[in-house]
Amino acid sequence: RYSHSGNEILFGEGYDIYQLTISNGHKSKIFKSNNGFIKAFDITPDGNKLVVATDDNKIFIKDLNDLQQPVIEISREFQINSIQCSPDGKFVLTSSNDGFCHIWDITTGLEKAKLRGHDNWVNSASFSKDGNQIISSSDDQTARYWDLQTGKLIASLVAVDESDYITVLADGSYRGSPRAISLMLFQYNNRVFPFEQFDLKWNRPDKVMSALQH
Numbered sequence: 001r002y003s004h005s006g007n008e009i010l011f012g013e014g015y016d017i018y019q020l021t022i023s024n025g026h027k028s029k030i031f032k033s034n035n036g037f038i039k040a041f042d043i044t045p046d047g048n049k050l051v052v053a054t055d056d057n058k059i060f061i062k063d064l065n066d067l068q069q070p071v072i073e074i075s076r077e078f079q080i081n082s083i084q085c086s087p088d089g090k091f092v093l094t095s096s097n098d099g100f101c102h103i104w105d106i107t108t109g110l111e112k113a114k115l116r117g118h119d120n121w122v123n124s125a126s127f128s129k130d131g132n133q134i135i136s137s138s139d140d141q142t143a144r145y146w147d148l149q150t151g152k153l154i155a156s157l158v159a160v161d162e163s164d165y166i167t168v169l170a171d172g173s174y175r176g177s178p179r180a181i182s183l184m185l186f187q188y189n190n191r192v193f194p195f196e197q198f199d200l201k202w203n204r205p206d207k208v209m210s211a212l213q214h
Helices: 178-183 195-202 205-213
Strands: 008-013 016-021 027-032 038-043 049-054 058-063 072-075 080-085 091-096 101-105 111-115 122-127 133-138 142-147 153-159 165-169 174-176 185-188 191-194
Touching (some): 016 038, 027 058, 038 080, 049 080, 058 091, 165 178, 174 178, 174 205
Parallel strands (some): 080 122
Antiparallel strands (some): 008 016, 038 049, 049 058, 091 122, 142 153, 185 191
């Protein structure tokens, strides 16, 4: 990926992350992992900090401007699948095989929040452009949309097949393709009801679109 200035390219290679200067091809090592291979990395929008996830379940936060500052190291029990800095550069977002998205303070390395809702490994998570929402995807076959300020789930997107889907808000309102709606069921007190039975009340594309645009 490109550096903040756009004059360098950052890339991972085995245990190391390098910076390649585009103008002259000079390559310099900016990070070395002692044990785990580089799994994913990102830099803050201002280019000051590097965040790294390795395959031995560790997170590293390094100040690129002050090399005397100790690297922050966070050890995890489960595999980390993705890592990203927030648009304001204050937080680090990770997804992992524990089924959660984790949000970390980039200055202290302390966990600020844990997003609960997926039923399987979380494969990826990313911030919205304004940094107010998070979207995650999981092996539970859903993508979920979260409010960063409250940590609450806004909506779940369920892919029925390659072309059919349904999006459900936390209050039960939904929007989906006709075929997806025909295949989905509500379960209540061990009884199953087709979606069509509740279509008049809960099929609310207007509410879903409004929630996803905020």
